[in-house]
Amino acid sequence: MSRLELIDENIRTIPEYVPGRSIEDTAKKYGLDPTSIIKLGSNENPLGPSQKAVDAILENASKVHLYPSADAGELVDALSTYLDIPASNICAAGPGMDGLLDNLMRLMIREGDEVIIPIPTFSYYEIAARANGASVVYVQRNQDMTVDIDAIKKAVSFRTKVIFLCSPNNPSGDVISESDIRMLLESFHGLVFVDEAYVEFAEHSVANLAMEYDNLVVGRTFSKIFGLAGLRLGYGIMPSWLKTEYLKVATPFNVSLLALKAGIAAISDKQHIEKSIAMVREGRKYLQEQIPFKVYGSMANFVLVDVSPLSASEVCEALLKKGIIVRDCRSFRGAGSSLIRVTVGTQEQNMRVVEAFRSA
Numbered sequence: 323m324s325r326l327e328l329i330d331e332n333i334r335t336i337p338e339y340v341p342g343r344s345i346e347d348t349a350k351k352y353g354l355d356p357t358s359i360i361k362l363g364s365n366e367n368p369l370g371p372s373q374k375a376v377d378a379i380l381e382n383a384s385k386v387h388l389y390p391s392a393d394a395g396e397l398v399d400a401l402s403t404y405l406d407i408p409a410s411n412i413c414a415a416g417p418g419m420d421g422l423l424d425n426l427m428r429l430m431i432r433e434g435d436e437v438i439i440p441i442p443t444f445s446y447y448e449i450a451a452r453a454n455g456a457s458v459v460y461v462q463r464n465q466d467m468t469v470d471i472d473a474i475k476k477a478v479s480f481r482t483k484v485i486f487l488c489s490p491n492n493p494s495g496d497v498i499s500e501s502d503i504r505m506l507l508e509s510f511h512g513l514v515f516v517d518e519a520y521v522e523f524a525e526h527s528v529a530n531l532a533m534e535y536d537n538l539v540v541g542r543t544f545s546k547i548f549g550l551a552g553l554r555l556g557y558g559i560m561p562s563w564l565k566t567e568y569l570k571v572a573t574p575f576n577v578s579l580l581a582l583k584a585g586i587a588a589i590s591d592k593q594h595i596e597k598s599i600a601m602v603r604e605g606r607k608y609l610q611e612q613i614p615f616k617v618y619g620s621m622a623n624f625v626l627v628d629v630s631p632l633s634a635s636e637v638c639e640a641l642l643k644k645g646i647i648v649r650d651c652r653s654f655r656g657a658g659s660s661l662i663r664v665t666v667g668t669q670e671q672n673m674r675v676v677e678a679f680r681s682a
């Protein structure tokens with residue numbers, strides 16, 4: 323018997339999470355100066371974090387010998403004011419929104435349960451659900467990448483515990499209408515998880531529905547607009563009955579002291595938030611108009627490009643040689659082999675990307 327058999331079959335067959343490429347690896351592989359490389363593969367904020375968040379980290383650096391509060395109450399209260407949502411409906415989470423997904427799956431999923439995932443989408447739902455024993459039912463999105471709500475409804479069985487929706491969707495950038503989400507919430511006995519990692523760049527949020535429906539969880543992150551991906555901070559908006567249960571299984575102290583302090587500072591910096599949104603709206607329009615391939619309409623800080631008849635791998639390779647990192651979407655289940663996701667950068671970066679696509 324191989325020791326590998328100690329690990330359950332459902333886990334052994336989970337595809338590895340494929341992260342966007344790093345600047346260091348790309349510099350080494352292509353013999354480039356790291357400072358010349360632009361990283362538009364992971365949807366980070368090219369403006370970086372708010373200076374207020376950086377100051378908060380520095381101010382608290384010498385206090386890291388202390389445990390943070392177990393439930394990150396100070397951050398939850400600040401989020402409550404920022405969102406105008408009661409603190410009893412908010413859970414801070416770490417590491418990142420991924421930590422929220424982990425804790426939620428640990429709470430909800432038992433062997434034999436099913437979850438529904440419309441694909442292509444963010445791959446961590448599958449990993450978190452399967453790691454806890456779920457079987458995943460995949461529902462292919464429509465040709466235009468919108469979610470097929472009827473197909474989701476048909477895929478529901480008495481075993482279905484959670485439906486994962488991502489709005490705006492990673493990697494396609496489309497949003498799901500509030501009426502479609504209400505319809506699912508009303509017709510489904512389990513939980514609907516709506517991932518709003520990119521909500522600040524869109525004009526659509528269903529966060530307020532978490533007080534109206536007892537089966538909605540909205541996931542949020544500080545990794546994208548707030549420029550704090552390296553701190554690993556997220557939060558969830560959920561009905562208060564679920565918050566009570568969630569906190570019973572969540573890892574204590576999962577939000578670090580520095581993440582907690584930086585998060586509070588980040589949401590107080592309205593100027594940085596507004597500047598980031600304005601940059602993305604303008605850059606997104608520019609990329610949509612200028613990239614010489616089919617570009618899907620996006621409400622997020624990235625655009626999805628279909629480079630067919632070329633392949634995503636050859637185009638990504640050509641861009642990498644020029645020091646530009648974008649995301650080859652082949653690792654997204656159901657995405658095929660001609661899709662590339664490009665993060666909106668600064669105007670200078672966007673011009674370099676467009677130029678590179680033109681000569682690809």
Ligand SMILES: *Cc1c(COP(=O)(O)O)cnc(C)c1O
Nearest residue numbers: 418419420444492519543545556
């Ligand atoms: C980046 C991202 C996340 C994860 O965010 P973290 O808070 O960094 O874990 C979740 N969902 C989607 C769709 C994302 O793109």
